[in-house]
Amino acid sequence: MSDKMKFETPNLTAENVAKIAELFPGVVTEGNVNIDLLRAMLGEDVFTDEAYEFTWVGKRAAIAEAGRPIRKTLRPVIKDETIPTGTDSTGKPYCSSGSRDWDTTENLYIEGDNLDVLKLLQESYLGKVKMVYIDPPYNTGNDFVYRDNFTASREDYEEETGVYEEDGDRLFKNTETNGRFHSDWCSMIYPRLVLARNLLTTDGVIFISIDDGEVAQLRKISDEVFGESNFLACFCWKRKKEISSDSKNVAVQGEYILCYSKSSFADLKLEPISEEYVAKSYNAPTPDFPDGKWRPVPLTVSKGLSGGGYTYTITTPSGAKHKRLWAYPEKSYEQLLSNGRVYFGKDKSGVPQRVIYAHESKGQPITNYWDAVSSNKEGKKTILELFGNASFDTAKPIELVLKMMRVATDPGDIILDFFSGSATTAHAVMQLNAEDSGKRKFVMVQLPEVCGDGTEAAKAGYATICEIGKERIRRAGDKIKGEAGLTAKGLDIGFRVLKLDDTNMNEVYYAAGDYTQDMILMMQSNIKEDRSDMDLLYSCLLDWGLPLSMPHTHEKIEGYSVHTYNDGDLIACFEDRISEKAVREIASRQPLRAVFRDSSFTSSPEKINVFEIFKLLAPNTTVRVI
Known part of the structure; x- marks a missing residue:
């Protein structure tokens, strides 16, 4: 294996080909899959x-x-600083x-695409x-502004109608005049969902907000990416309380939230049982069941469920006999009966059912209609309370x-939102941690869209949506911590900006061919001049697949600047030169990984040493x- 860092994201296509080669070695030649041969080997199990x-x-x-x-890379922004990758309308x-x-x-x-x-x-x-929540652009023709990497056939059209990102890359604003209105939206969301699925834990779930415009397309794409069998629910959220005629005399009050799991191991939890649910689903105490509100549940095994069951005959108090496949062994049933936990119906002759009490319930099922949750108006109100203006409505x-x-x-879970917007998800993570003393962590990702001239955000001094999101996290964190008081001890309201x-x-780093150590010393630096040690460190973390939020220390060893990440997961020295004594000191600490600049070795023998x-x-x- 090469001793050189790659600094290139994984080629997922090549990895998939390698997986196919492991299963069917004969169908892969020089990195190419013989589809016809693969189809033949799969026999009838192909489309x-x-x-x-x-x-x-x-x-x-x-x-x-x-x-x-x-x-590409992620550069840390530790303190407030000027970022030299773009300018506003005034330069x-x-x-x-x-x-x-x-x-x-x-x-x-x-911050970034x-x-x-x-x-x-x-x-x-x-x-x-563990959880991804995204609220992607709804393809209304006004809010879909993302990189157009899908085709170059409309360059002239996009030159006139598109907008540009800070670094000059073209952004694409999808409008209904575009003949591929739905296609472009599908092409935007598809690869992002594929990549997001990879990040989920085995029992992880994703929630996706969407409106009528693309819910049909999103459902089909999500079925393909996550698997139709991993569809958990399509929740309908009542986002508007008011009734107004939006179009064709229909008042659109709801939005959809699609929920998928990564695998069959995932499931959603029950919600805390509510008084309303108890009133609707439980019976009042009776002489037979006096210990509280109760309800009967089946004792029989549901049809189609695997895992067996127990066949025997139960005689009811009225003398009726029922022979079924029961969920409990006969002795367990007799124990339920002696404890007064079996209901035989009003006439004492029905199929027996197990009795459960409301106070013993672990919770209630989640309904797929969310009408009691706050509306968009409350979301806007929260922004007004934090900022004093509608900087993000x-x-x-x-x-x-x-x-x-x-x-x-x-x-202790990680929550990801890669259409972060005003950072509502980060706000919610901090709030829930304050409520249950949790240690959940958030990862927010947001394209630094420029706040348009004349908007409330621009008037308030926010150059991009990212600045609004970060400021909201600061203000919300302070508010939550202040309200929680002593219970907020240890509450994480910070964030690392990347x-x-x-x-x-520089390109020379990726150039084909091998160079001798003497040739490297004669070349220009393979590292860009404006990059810091911390920039290099975070590139190494990404390349090695290390988490980006672990502790980091900096020290001098024999006069050389040395970085230690997460107590020795990685030790790095990016000095132009380093002594053998310093190398020995670093090695003596036995880190899991170590990285140096290639140019710090004056010759090939020194590097080998x-x-x-x-x-x-x-x-x-x-x-x-x-």
């Missing part, structure tokens, strides 16, 4: 030309996009507000995210996200160079 399939113009490109590797560089509680927080706020960010997170957060209410998190997460940018490395030192003092350490 025919007449199989049902949801497709659109550009689908093949969207599928390929999910697996295409990129050479003034954007000022990005930085992180909060960098040294202690485990939360992340990432979420497609690229999701690719960068594939190694570090693979299988680690499309925010979802915090109670909506809290409802999802309560049924889908546990106190900004998507091009790779830290460093590797030999690690073999001697830290044989289990993986050593790489940049």
Whole structure:
């Protein structure tokens, strides 16, 4: 294996081909799959030309996009600083507000196109995210502004109607005049969902808000990405309490929230039992069942369920006999009977049922109609309370996200939102942690869309949506901590800011061919001049698949600057030169990983010597160079 860091996201397509090669070695030659041979080996278990399939113009490109590797990175923004990657309409560089509680927080706020960010997170957060919630653009023709990577055939049209991102890359604003109105939206969401699924834990779930416009398409895409059998629910949320004629004399009050799991191991929790549910579903105490409100549930095994059951005959108090497949062994049934927990119907001759009391209930099922949750008006009200103005008037209410998190997460889980907007999800994470002393962590991702001239946000001094989101987290965190008082001890209201940018490395780093150490020393630096040690460190974390929120320390060893990440998961020295004594000290600490600049070694023998030192003092350490 090469001793050089890759600094390139995984090629997911190549990885999938490798998986096929493991199962069917004969169908892969020089990295290419012989589809006809694979189909023949699968026999009848393949789709025919007449199989049902949801497709659109550009689908093949969207599928390929999910697996295409990129050479980008995430740069830490520790303190408030000017970011030299764009300017506002007056030519003034954007000022990005930085992180909060960098040294202690485990939360992340990432600025950049979420497609690229999701690719960068594939190694570090693979299988680690318990819940994803996204509120993507609804394709109304006004709010869908994302990179157009799907085709170059409309360049002239987009030149006139599109907008541009901070770094000059073209953004695409989808309008109904575009002949591929639905296709472009499908191509936008598909690769993002594929990449998001990879990040979910085995029992992880995703919630996706959507309106009437694309719910049909989203359901089909999600069935394909997550599997039709992993569909959990389509919730209908009453987002508007008012009745107004929106179109064709129909008052649209609701939106949809699709919920899917990554696998069959996932399920949503019961909600706390409510007085309303008890009143509707439980009977008042009776002489036979005096211990509280109660209800009967079947004792028989449901049809179609596997796992067996117990066949025997039960005689009711009236003498009626019932021979069935029961869920309990006969002795367990007799115990229920002696405890007064069996109901035989009003005439004492019905099929026996087990009695449960409301106060013993673990909760109630979630309904798929959410009319009691806060409306969009409450979401706007929260923004007004925090900011004093309507800087973001499309925010979802915090109670909506809290409802999802309560049924889908546990106190130590990671929650991801890659259409973060005003950061309602981050607000909800902090709120729920304050309520149950949890340690949930959030990862927010948001494209730094420019706040238009004349908007309330621009008037308030916010250059991009990211600045609104970060400021909301700060203000909401302070409010939550202040209201919680002593119970908020240890509450994490901070976040590390990371900004998507091009790779830290110059093109020479990726050039084909091998160079001798003497040739490397004669070349220009393979690292861009404006990149810091922390920039390089975070590139290494991404390349090695390490989490981005662990503790980090910095020290001098023999006069050289050395970074230690998470107590030795990684030790890095990016100095132009380093002494053998310093290398020996680093090796003696036996980190799991170590990385140096290739140019810090004055010759090939010196570089070989460093590797030999690690073999001697830290044989289990993986050593790489940049």
